[in-house]
Amino acid sequence: MAGIVHIIDDDVSFRTAIERRLKKAGYQVITYSSARQLLDRPLDEKEPSCILLDVRIPGLSGPELQKHLGELGSTLPIVFLTGYADIQTTVKTMKAGAEDFLTKPVSSAKLLDAVERALAHHETLLGQRHRMDSVRSQIATLTPRERQVFELVVRGKINKQIAYELGMTERTVKAHRQQVMEKAKVQSLAELVSIAERLGLLSRGPETGDCGEGGGGLP
């Protein structure tokens, strides 16, 4: 699988060796000598990528960078590489969502395996994200009235209740409901609920007029 591998290691020699090997395996490689360098450049997360991160680097350490990236909402899987794997650090980083934890020296097979899995993981993430994005954009095309109907439908309200709540006839509700099913490209109510769930709409209160991410607000 093609992908981008970000290598963060202060040791130029090791960095170069890994870079060389990964390039041979067909990956695109970007190297950084410190965490700061990586943070200074916005990461392109649209392609399958991963981070190879040394635990001990000057300045911001590996685990600290991991925490930082998490806070920034990065989805890039992180494979830790360390010269000395103490249990404490290993547990901490894995809990924080590290993809893998490798010890130097690492064989190419293990390294490539880890990188491959990380990239695959990221690709999956990217796929999900992609689908979410398309759903979100579909939902975004709903008219405000349709959106109100949508939110009430996914919460299990029947047409009569919706009509009463929104002050419209049952007939109009049905028409809007039809529109929503079409725009969301779903066939059943269950599918519609699933989308709402994924968009996180269900966790919020039904009384609000908030349309969620990407959606239009109430007039």
Place this chain on the structure above:
Amino acid sequence: MIGFVRISKLIVILVATLAPACLSAQEMRPRSILVLDQSDLRGPFYYQIFSELRAVVASDAYEHTTLYAENLDLSRFKGPAYEESLRRYLMEKYRDKQIGVIVTVGAAALELVLRWRAELWPGIPIVFTVVDEMDYARLKPPPDVTGGIVKLGLADTIAAARVVVPNLKEIVFVGDAWDRQVIFRNWPDEISTAANGLNVVEMIGLPMTEIRKRVAELREGSAIIYSAVYSDGEGTFYPPATALALIAEKANRPIIVGAETFLAPGGIGGFVLVPNLIGADAARLALRILDGEASASIAPATGGVKPIFNWEQMQRWQVAESSLPAGSEIRFREPGLWEKYRWQSLFAFSIVLLQAGLILILLFEKKRRRDAEVESRHRMSELAHVSRSATAGELSSSIAHELNQPLGAILTNTETAELILSSPVPDLEEVREILADIRRDDLRANEVIRRLRSFLKRTTFETKDIDLNALMREVFDFLSTQASARNVSLYLKASPEALRVNGDSVQLQQVIINLIVNSMDAMAAIPYGRTVIGRAEMNGGKAAIISISDSGPGIPVDKLAEVFDPFFTTKEQGMGIGLSIARTIILAHKGRIWAENDAEGGAVFHVSLPLSAA
């Protein structure tokens, strides 16, 4: 009864003390002494008699006494004609001289004086000396003739010979004809009894050449008894002491002699006439008589003979001092160093003894101190090793990191190279690059190992000339990885001038490592701005100061003095020996170590080390 005895005693004492005074009042004698000596005064024996006599007379404190002396030379000149000439000579010479007392030396002189006294010196008391017991008996002097009788029996002389030669078989008489002898002329009569059982050889009246020849060939077990030889038998006369020297030169056996003056020329000794005693005795008798004592009231006394031996001859004939007759005197003893310098030796010896004692004590002290030093150095070395190992444990993660970095690069590069080589058209240029990288990383790994080993190696205390700047640099480089891993900034401000000290570089490195690690530990709790600054600087040309300051919380003021105590620790996992080791090492380097808080926060540890003499 008792009272009577007392009174009679008192009377006796009164009479005894008053009698001489009464006499001296009645018969005042002229204070002059005429000494008639039968010898010719050339020999030392008679000379000593006379000189001692003269000395005693001269030392008489009361009054001056005139001394006349005549040497009759009777051993060389004999016969009625000579005697007659002497008589006339003396009569003429002393016709007008008042003589108080006459002292005769020798039996022959006494005999003549007794014969002439009635005519020449009527009523003048006579003190004789050097008169043999037998001669005295023969001459039967009248009562107013007194003096010293010499008793020198042959038996005594042979007894002395037996002392000298324990297995005595033969005695050899050497001397002039018996009738020419002054003192020993009675010996022939004693031979039969005194020399019973011994072979007797007489070399009497022989020429000197003959004597010298024969005394050189004597048998074992024999002893020479020398009376006196006055001439060589061919017309040359000499004092008997001189003759003895000639004989002793050739003699192959010890020579028993009868006069003290025969010791020096080579006689081994025996019962000898002592001329000094004889002279002194005669003088005292004469003075007593001059002072008024009646010569008739003084009985002749025996004396003038003592057992005296010659030390040198005793050594030659191996005669033990203990075997000598009781009361023996030893002459010419070569005093040993001990006898010569007894007090000096005692003093020197006691000093030496004292010194030896002191040296022993000092050596003992020194050994104890060295043992203690070795022990403490050993302990310190052990502790330092423990501490280093502990530090090594702390550092092991960074060491592993440092080491695995090049190893990881090598592994990956190798595999990449394999990959390249297995492709149909391998890019050899790239392989070459990879190999160069591998070599570089290999050397790096090696360097890490070397540093680690030199750090962990337990070395004994060995001092070298060290540059503190370089030493600090090495430590800071070594700790840089650990510091960065712990988010600590390390700065080193080296001194512009060289800081040369004498010390153990490994141990001094240990001190600096301990201080830095300690500082880093102290800052573990602070969120940011962890900084350790090392300084090396000159302090007045005599000492170098190293300081390690941190940006931590500092040391509580009441703990400043305690931080160097063993097992003082604020760390949960700390052993509390790092700083105590540091102090021990610095003290061993004759330096000082102390801690203080920086005015701007943080703790500062200072180490002062004496600079090595340029």
